[in-house]
Amino acid sequence: MNKGLIIFLNGTSSSGKTSLTKKLQELSGEPYFHLSIDVYENMAPEKHLENNYWDTLRKCASAMHNSIRTFSDAGLNVIVDHVILDIPEENGWLEDCVKILLDYPVVFVRVNCPLHELERRERDRGDRDIGQAKWQLERIHGHGIYDLEVNTFDNTIQECAEQILQFKLPANYSNAFSRLNEKTKEMI
Ligand SMILES: Nc1ncnc2c1ncn2[C@@H]1O[C@H](COP(=O)(O)OP(=O)(O)OP(=O)(O)O)[C@@H](O)[C@H]1O
Numbered sequence: 252m253n254k255g256l257i258i259f260l261n262g263t264s265s266s267g268k269t270s271l272t273k274k275l276q277e278l279s280g281e282p283y284f285h286l287s288i289d290v291y292e293n294m295a296p297e298k299h300l301e302n303n304y305w306d307t308l309r310k311c312a313s314a315m316h317n318s319i320r321t322f323s324d325a326g327l328n329v330i331v332d333h334v335i336l337d338i339p340e341e342n343g344w345l346e347d348c349v350k351i352l353l354d355y356p357v358v359f360v361r362v363n364c365p366l367h368e369l370e371r372r373e374r375d376r377g378d379r380d381i382g383q384a385k386w387q388l389e390r391i392h393g394h395g396i397y398d399l400e401v402n403t404f405d406n407t408i409q410e411c412a413e414q415i416l417q418f419k420l421p422a423n424y425s426n427a428f429s430r431l432n433e434k435t436k437e438m439i
Pocket residue numbers: 262263264265266267268269270271289372376379403404406407408
């Protein structure tokens with residue numbers, strides 16, 4: 252069975268990942284399953300999150316990373332909606348994804364949006380902590396290795412989704428995750 256394609260979105264809160272996911276699902280002729288860190292986090296009992304937030308979230312993230320592979324192995328395409336930050340609490344998350352999904356067809360997408368627009372969206376939504384997007388933006392794309400970048404301010408969600416759907420992975424899976432894997436090996 253062919254592995255399902257994995258569109259892996261990484262971006263701050265309010266960058267447009269969920270909107271992009273819905274548009275990708277609408278435009279693509281193929282079904283895509285949505286795996287979001289928010290959904291995995293919300294599977295945990297509130298009490299657990301309140302008492303032991305990072306330990307619980309790390310376990311949720313680990314389960315999510317393994318699920319991505321499970322979906323792909325079942326021949327199901329996946330859109331991953333994630334916020335992987337360069338902070339001690341999330342240490343190893345990106346490496347974990349790279350290790351688990353190294354030989355999988357992953358398109359790693361950097362979802363960009365300028366700070367002023369993130370802050371505007373954050374204010375308009377009213378259901379996000381003010382300042383969260385700025386804090387994340389300063390800690391998110393440091394490694395700089397992606398297959399593709401989209402900008403949800405310069406382009407419409409429709410245009411961003413089309414850019415992703417038009418992207419073709421090299422046949423040998425020589426993708427951002429394989430480059431990240433090489434980088435990790437060099438650092439050992
Ligand atoms: N291109 C856009 N132009 C204007 N508003 C947008 C655009 N994309 C998203 N938004 C708005 O910004 C808000 C956040 O979008 P969305 O939920 O897609 O972001 P997200 O990255 O999934 O955020 P979170 O990680 O916090 O769930 C929503 O209110 C959405 O309508």
